Amino acid sequence: xxxxxxxxxxxxxxxxxxxxxxxxxxxxxxxxxxxxxxxxxxxxxxxxxxxxxxxxxxxxxxxxxxxxxx
Amino acid sequence: xxxxxxxxxxxxxxxxxxxxxxxxxxxxxxxxxxxxxxxxxxxxxxxxxxxxxxxxxxxxxxxxxxxxxx
Amino acid sequence: xxxxxxxxxxxxxxxxxxxxxxxxxxxxxxxxxxxxxxxxxxxxxxxxxxxxxxxxxxxxxxxxxxxxxx
Amino acid sequence: xxxxxxxxxxxxxxxxxxxxxxxxxxxxxxxxxxxxxxxxxxxxxxxxxxxxxxxxxxxxxxxxxxxxxx
Amino acid sequence: xxxxxxxxxxxxxxxxxxxxxxxxxxxxxxxxxxxxxxxxxxxxxxxxxxxxxxxxxxxxxxxxxxxxxx
Amino acid sequence: xxxxxxxxxxxxxxxxxxxxxxxxxxxxxxxxxxxxxxxxxxxxxxxxxxxxxxxxxxxxxxxxxxxxxx
Numbered sequence: 001x002x003x004x005x006x007x008x009x010x011x012x013x014x015x016x017x018x019x020x021x022x023x024x025x026x027x028x029x030x031x032x033x034x035x036x037x038x039x040x041x042x043x044x045x046x047x048x049x050x051x052x053x054x055x056x057x058x059x060x061x062x063x064x065x066x067x068x069x070x
Numbered sequence: 071x072x073x074x075x076x077x078x079x080x081x082x083x084x085x086x087x088x089x090x091x092x093x094x095x096x097x098x099x100x101x102x103x104x105x106x107x108x109x110x111x112x113x114x115x116x117x118x119x120x121x122x123x124x125x126x127x128x129x130x131x132x133x134x135x136x137x138x139x140x
Numbered sequence: 141x142x143x144x145x146x147x148x149x150x151x152x153x154x155x156x157x158x159x160x161x162x163x164x165x166x167x168x169x170x171x172x173x174x175x176x177x178x179x180x181x182x183x184x185x186x187x188x189x190x191x192x193x194x195x196x197x198x199x200x201x202x203x204x205x206x207x208x209x210x
Numbered sequence: 211x212x213x214x215x216x217x218x219x220x221x222x223x224x225x226x227x228x229x230x231x232x233x234x235x236x237x238x239x240x241x242x243x244x245x246x247x248x249x250x251x252x253x254x255x256x257x258x259x260x261x262x263x264x265x266x267x268x269x270x271x272x273x274x275x276x277x278x279x280x
Numbered sequence: 281x282x283x284x285x286x287x288x289x290x291x292x293x294x295x296x297x298x299x300x301x302x303x304x305x306x307x308x309x310x311x312x313x314x315x316x317x318x319x320x321x322x323x324x325x326x327x328x329x330x331x332x333x334x335x336x337x338x339x340x341x342x343x344x345x346x347x348x349x350x
Numbered sequence: 351x352x353x354x355x356x357x358x359x360x361x362x363x364x365x366x367x368x369x370x371x372x373x374x375x376x377x378x379x380x381x382x383x384x385x386x387x388x389x390x391x392x393x394x395x396x397x398x399x400x401x402x403x404x405x406x407x408x409x410x411x412x413x414x415x416x417x418x419x420x
Contacts, residue, residue: 042124111351
């Protein structure tokens with residue numbers, strides 16, 4: 001009965017992509033650890049880019065610099 | 071000083087129900103472990119049904135099938 | 141299909157007390173939100189007192205002061 | 211490669227304050243544990259006051275009482 | 281820069297299986313969301329069976345009943 | 351009443367360093383968001399290097415390669 005929490009930035013993840021993540025993680029846990037899909041929970045958290053930091057900066061700032069650099 | 075995180079799907083939980091969850095969990099920790107209510111934190115996360123998976127499917131898909139089955 | 145994570149300091153919680161927490165939280169979610177017990181997961185994390193801080197101090201330090209104060 | 215999750219109530223935290231939290235935590239982990247900023251992730255979760263409980267009450271209720279008390 | 285937390289019961293997961301989970305999740309996020317493997321973190325938490333509950337019972341109790349049932 | 355969870359690999363973090371992290375995070379939240387130290391909780395999780403992955407590999411594997419490279 002695994003619980004998997006996937007946290008990514010909120011940058012346009014579609015319902016179809018979420019479904020692929022849910023199916024993929026569930027299949028992985030069944031294959032590697034023989035966990036039953038029926039009791040495998042997958043929860044996806046989408047986090048605003050202002051609220052996610054890496055390298056001491058928010059992803060909002062990182063994305064702006066990437067865009068400016070073309 | 072316990073910290074309790076309750077994660078449920080976002081399907082119309084009311085403020086009154088949230089209050090009941092907060093009060094109930096706090097009372098449970100006081101009764102079972104003698105934890106002080108004043109320093110017991112309860113945080114409720116409501117998760118969109120697209121973002122919660124069980125059995126390899128999103129809850130959105132599961133709810134649609136349940137509704138179709140009547 | 142709720143997921144509940146209870147985090148407390150590691151200070152001698154017994155298997156019987158853990159069972160009471162699991163049963164109590166599951167019953168609470170069934171009563172307040174009509175959630176099915178079969179798909180309610182409860183995970184208890186016990187955290188070393190060196191690793192839990194409150195008021196800017198570790199619980200190890202807080203417990204020593206409480207003991208000294210008698 | 212630390213991962214830090216800061217959870218606070220959603221009460222008007224600005225993008226500038228979020229940036230200060232990200233920079234401050236990243237600097238702290240570099241200074242105390244010699245962790246590389248480039249692979250230090252900081253994720254801030256803002257939680258509605260209805261969804262955060264302390265002392266068996268939601269923060270919404272606590273804030274109303276504080277306001278009434280002037 | 282995704283962060284993925286996999287929580288399973290502590291029931292003899294090997295280092296090789298952990299490596300397969302880490303590689304599999306990282307590949308999934310690269311394929312579905314085009315996330316860079318270098319900044320994808322995967323953290324596996326193994327939880328004692330006394331500390332994981334489902335259906336209002338600890339996994340320790342569930343496993344004993346399963347063993348008795350043969 | 352913030353809750354902060356710091357997750358790092360288990361590689362010899364001392365009680366003194368943990369105390370510095372707890373004090374530093376608590377001070378940061380007081381300074382940036384005016385949060386009361388008394389109700390700021392900081393929880394440090396140390397994760398085995400087999401259980402932490404980055405770039406599709408466990409930190410155990412990464413550390414061995416770093417050591418071999420001198």
